[in-house]
Amino acid sequence: MNARTARIVLRGGLVRLLAIGAAASIAACTSDEHGDLKQELNQLTKDVRGKVDPLPQVRPYEPVPYTAEAAVDPFRPERIDVASSGTATASASKLAPDPNRSKEPLEAFPLESIQMLGTITQNRETFALVKAGANLYRVKKGNYMGQNFGVITGIDEIQIALKELVQDAGGEWVERSSALQLVEAKR
Numbered sequence: 001m002n003a004r005t006a007r008i009v010l011r012g013g014l015v016r017l018l019a020i021g022a023a024a025s026i027a028a029c030t031s032d033e034h035g036d037l038k039q040e041l042n043q044l045t046k047d048v049r050g051k052v053d054p055l056p057q058v059r060p061y062e063p064v065p066y067t068a069e070a071a072v073d074p075f076r077p078e079r080i081d082v083a084s085s086g087t088a089t090a091s092a093s094k095l096a097p098d099p100n101r102s103k104e105p106l107e108a109f110p111l112e113s114i115q116m117l118g119t120i121t122q123n124r125e126t127f128a129l130v131k132a133g134a135n136l137y138r139v140k141k142g143n144y145m146g147q148n149f150g151v152i153t154g155i156d157e158i159q160i161a162l163k164e165l166v167q168d169a170g171g172e173w174v175e176r177s178s179a180l181q182l183v184e185a186k187r
Contacts, residue, residue, distance in 0.1 A: 095173040097149040097165050104144045106132055111146035115183045116160055128155045130180070150178065158182045 106114065109132040117129045120138070127138045130145070139145060139160070143152050146164060154161040160180040168174050 095165060095175060097173070106130070106137060106139065106143070106145035107147060107149075109133065109146070111148070111150060111162070111164075111178065111180065114145060114180060116180045117183060119155060119157055126155045128152075128160050130160070145180075146178075148176070 113132065115131045117131055117136070120127045120129065125140060127140050130137050130139055132145075139152060139155075141152050141155060144150060145152065145160075146162065148164040148166050150162040150164040152160055153163050159182060162178050162180065164176045164178055165173050166176050
């Protein structure tokens with residue numbers, strides 16, 4: 001054999017050797033190397049199924065009878081009927097507001113919407129400046145404000161003290177103390 005023929009044979013053998021090696025490596029990649037684990041896992045889980053608890057038994061609906069027909073309806077107070085019929089007691093009538101008194105301008109506003117802005121003292125009498133809506137008012141002790149017949153009982157630098165007349169659930173007029181606090185200026 002000459003050198004050229006030997007190289008061709010050697011090259012052909014080398015090519016065959018590389019082809020066999022490549023085929024073996026491809027076969028190794030596609031082989032099932034974890035087959036035993038998969039088989040064991042399939043065997044262990046063949047009887048295992050998800051378990052769902054049964055639904056609870058539904059009890060039939062039992063209607064509850066309404067037994068408060070005779071009670072006072074909170075959405076339509078009976079106290080208005082009591083007050084208009086005139087069956088209020090004598091002590092309640094002493095506190096009832098005077099229906100003939102002319103209303104002051106600040107009685108048109110809820111007390112929560114009125115703001116105290118400050119005080120003024122003139123000739124030893126203290127006045128408060130309050131804002132209701134877009135207007136500014138000067139009030140003194142004895143003036144009325146708010147929608148609950150509130151009369152001013154005192155004015156100092158930080159608040160206006162009021163005594164309001166409201167009706168309780170029985171229709172009787174009762175006094176309630178409240179105050180309107182000074183609104184701090186925003187800086």
